[in-house]
Amino acid sequence: xxxxxxxxxxxVFVVGFxxxxxxxxxxxxxxxxxxxxxxxxxxxxxxxxxxxxxxxxGIDLSVGSVIGFTTVFVALxxxxxxxxxxxxxxxxxxxxxxxxxxxxxxxxxxxxxxFIVTLAGMFLARGASFLMxxxxxxxxxxxxxxxxxxxxxxxxxxxxxxxxxxxLAVVAAGAVLLHFTRFGANVYxxxxxxxxxxxxxxxVGSMTxxxxxxxxxxxxxxxxxxxxxxxxxxxxxxxGVELDSIAAVVIGGxxxxxxxxxxxxxxLGVLIQGLIQTYINFDGTLSxxxxxxVTGILLFxxxxxxxxxxxIARRAGPRKAGVLKS
Amino acid sequence: MNAASDPGPALLEVRGLxxxxxxxxxxxxxxxxLRHGEIHALLGENGAGKSTLIKAVTGVFPRDAGIVRLGxxxxxxxxxxxAVDAGIATVYxxxxxxQNLSVAQNLYLGRQPTRFGLVREAEMRRRATELLAExxxxxxxAEPLGNYSVAVQHIAAIARAVDQSARVLILDEPTxxxxxxxxxxxxxxxxxxxxxxxxxxxxxxxLDQVYEICDRITVLRNxxxxxxxxxxxxxxxxxxxxxxxxxxxxxxxxRAAAQARQVGxxxxxxxxxxxAGYVAPFNLALRRGEVVGLAGLLGSGRSETARLxxxxxxxxxxxxxxxxxxxRLQSPRDAVAHGFGYCPEERKTDGIIxxxxxxxxxxxxxxxxxxxxxxxxxxxxxxxxxxxIRMLDIRPPEPERPIGxxxxxxxxxxxxxRWLATxxxxxxxxxxxxxxxxxxxxxxxxxxxxxxxxxxxxxxxSSELDEIVTYSDRVIVLRDRSHIDELEGEAVDVSNILAAxxxxxxxxxxxxx
Numbered sequence: 001x002x003x004x005x006x007x008x009x010x011x012v013f014v015v016g017f018x019x020x021x022x023x024x025x026x027x028x029x030x031x032x033x034x035x036x037x038x039x040x041x042x043x044x045x046x047x048x049x050x051x052x053x054x055x056x057x058g059i060d061l062s063v064g065s066v067i068g069f070t071t072v073f074v075a076l077x078x079x080x081x082x083x084x085x086x087x088x089x090x091x092x093x094x095x096x097x098x099x100x101x102x103x104x105x106x107x108x109x110x111x112x113x114x115f116i117v118t119l120a121g122m123f124l125a126r127g128a129s130f131l132m133x134x135x136x137x138x139x140x141x142x143x144x145x146x147x148x149x150x151x152x153x154x155x156x157x158x159x160x161x162x163x164x165x166x167x168l169a170v171v172a173a174g175a176v177l178l179h180f181t182r183f184g185a186n187v188y189x190x191x192x193x194x195x196x197x198x199x200x201x202x203x204v205g206s207m208t209x210x211x212x213x214x215x216x217x218x219x220x221x222x223x224x225x226x227x228x229x230x231x232x233x234x235x236x237x238x239x240g241v242e243l244d245s246i247a248a249v250v251i252g253g254x255x256x257x258x259x260x261x262x263x264x265x266x267x268l269g270v271l272i273q274g275l276i277q278t279y280i281n282f283d284g285t286l287s288x289x290x291x292x293x294v295t296g297i298l299l300f301x302x303x304x305x306x307x308x309x310x311x312i313a314r315r316a317g318p319r320k321a322g323v324l325k326s
Numbered sequence: 327m328n329a330a331s332d333p334g335p336a337l338l339e340v341r342g343l344x345x346x347x348x349x350x351x352x353x354x355x356x357x358x359x360l361r362h363g364e365i366h367a368l369l370g371e372n373g374a375g376k377s378t379l380i381k382a383v384t385g386v387f388p389r390d391a392g393i394v395r396l397g398x399x400x401x402x403x404x405x406x407x408x409a410v411d412a413g414i415a416t417v418y419x420x421x422x423x424x425q426n427l428s429v430a431q432n433l434y435l436g437r438q439p440t441r442f443g444l445v446r447e448a449e450m451r452r453r454a455t456e457l458l459a460e461x462x463x464x465x466x467x468a469e470p471l472g473n474y475s476v477a478v479q480h481i482a483a484i485a486r487a488v489d490q491s492a493r494v495l496i497l498d499e500p501t502x503x504x505x506x507x508x509x510x511x512x513x514x515x516x517x518x519x520x521x522x523x524x525x526x527x528x529x530x531x532x533l534d535q536v537y538e539i540c541d542r543i544t545v546l547r548n549x550x551x552x553x554x555x556x557x558x559x560x561x562x563x564x565x566x567x568x569x570x571x572x573x574x575x576x577x578x579x580x581r582a583a584a585q586a587r588q589v590g591x592x593x594x595x596x597x598x599x600x601x602a603g604y605v606a607p608f609n610l611a612l613r614r615g616e617v618v619g620l621a622g623l624l625g626s627g628r629s630e631t632a633r634l635x636x637x638x639x640x641x642x643x644x645x646x647x648x649x650x651x652x653x654r655l656q657s658p659r660d661a662v663a664h665g666f667g668y669c670p671e672e673r674k675t676d677g678i679i680x681x682x683x684x685x686x687x688x689x690x691x692x693x694x695x696x697x698x699x700x701x702x703x704x705x706x707x708x709x710x711x712x713x714x715i716r717m718l719d720i721r722p723p724e725p726e727r728p729i730g731x732x733x734x735x736x737x738x739x740x741x742x743x744r745w746l747a748t749x750x751x752x753x754x755x756x757x758x759x760x761x762x763x764x765x766x767x768x769x770x771x772x773x774x775x776x777x778x779x780x781x782x783x784x785x786x787x788s789s790e791l792d793e794i795v796t797y798s799d800r801v802i803v804l805r806d807r808s809h810i811d812e813l814e815g816e817a818v819d820v821s822n823i824l825a826a827x828x829x830x831x832x833x834x835x836x837x838x839x
Contacts, residue, residue, distance in 0.1 A: 192424035
């Protein structure tokens, strides 16, 4: 029962890839595939966190700003203050954890809509990054060139970069956490019904805190990856990424109202957006804004599909009686 | 079953439990005793305090006074979870499990078997299958719970509760949405649990089921303990009297005043009016200046009759006529156009609009009747609001106060004012005195009488039989969703109503279909 939405996403991706290959014979190469992963590494990481939030019935609008804040924080710490990169990474991830925990706590304790709380978080993080610096700060630390030089060479000329590997590791770990642990089961439970989950004895408050903490930490990690990708920290980076990641999650078959979804679907949702972008680059004449337009159409199609499937499920009428012997 | 005759040590003891919500005393020094291995019915009409008692015992509400002892040791759970940990589990009518998770996950959520932090899915499913097999339920536990019927979901909820070492199992209206066969299965499960020594508290309004399965009965009314009896020693009419009636002597004197009234001609008539599976077809004639009471147990079809009359549900048989002319009542809008008004039972959710002011709430129905193209001027609104505030003595007399800040009795008066402003010919009141303190209670009753003297026709539903007897000229008695009797004049008294309700209540399950 849980498969179809993901399966449809997978089919859309495969068909899209095939169409691109028909038009551009060079498309089907490990190089394109590896670049797809590298270019969308930060989005894949942040969308994994978003998947947990949305399945639990929430939303996190702050992630784009957290990415921007992270790049500025890391760049300034390394370049201005001379902090070793790894120490700067640890510091920003702790800061993000605290930020996410605070949002989760506010949502739970004051029973406020996640939309509003994380919207406030979005303004706060974006504003704070402008406060630190309004200019783009290049990062020249040796670690950065080491990381960007590192890659697993694939047959056919593709380079599986470090940040692509980080993203794949996050997705894999996220999938295990969501599908095979008590924590993951609780996330689905929260999305099913918050009140019922509480009545079943699940600590709803600490779950909420931990889910938003996870999302913010992954946004911080995405920010670090983004700083590797651009080798700079800039307060205007990753504007609107929260919406891209929500789109990826929904296209990946996760129910926007919570309770159903998967991490693998989200990865496919990210790759579909990347695929459209790559197609536009190959074409060379199209405006890159077509990415947004096609994403919008896909998003609409997927939500319509979900509603249709829910409708069919409801109309299916009497539910299974179960085999009862008395 | 033999627990009835054996007064063994108490499993759960509640002593002197009290709980108030604002000025409303929902529970007053209630005692309750549950023994090992018994099935104990907790009965009472809406608002009697059954749910409040359960929620105060299980820690959903904090209690104002009283103690709860489980197996001799005092317990004071602060949450539903703490109650489960202590050994008191509750299964509500609305199954509190998660439709989107698998049956197995529902049974073991929060306590799944794990290895190295990972849930052992196969092991969990094996255990779930075994657990449900104990309840004679053989289903695929990997399927989402939502794919199964409500009966299966109830049994899953009970299995989860019992597996968490419940010693006391509270079932709150578990059979309301089950068919006869499913009820049998549930009863088999309940008997099995009782045989294991678990105490089962069974809240229901199906009296036949009480007599079928329960060892003892505790009755609450208006937040007070009315009595505790063994089922075998409590005749049905006596039970209904405990649930509905007060002492007869209190009411007879007031009744005299209702006699003298003159009733006018028929203003609304319903013939063979009904809806399949909702209320059996009935004949009902309402006269000017007359109060018709609808009496019956919870679920007998009282509110359903009111909703049909007001067009909130569409009838599928019979005809309606207003002032002799045939009319169609397809929606409340039609009913309002014909001069009907309706104050629903759920005042908070269906009646008042809490954030609007008293004035805005009062003019609402009148404005709706006139249509948006003919707005009432502010001066007219003020005039109407003040007129009714004075007439009904609404306090505080401030038209600009949000209605949510008024007491229950005054909110009810504002609702009355809302309909009176439309100058109706018929007003339907569903439980007009529910949740209202004693002083306001008498005042609402006085108002009902006055309105009637002014030529209004009233159709009133109440669970308080002595109240119905006080103001009704005629009383229609309902049972199992049909009108079974009509009492008029001298015949209107509490014992006659009780007799009519009790007369062979053998078909109570028919109400479930």
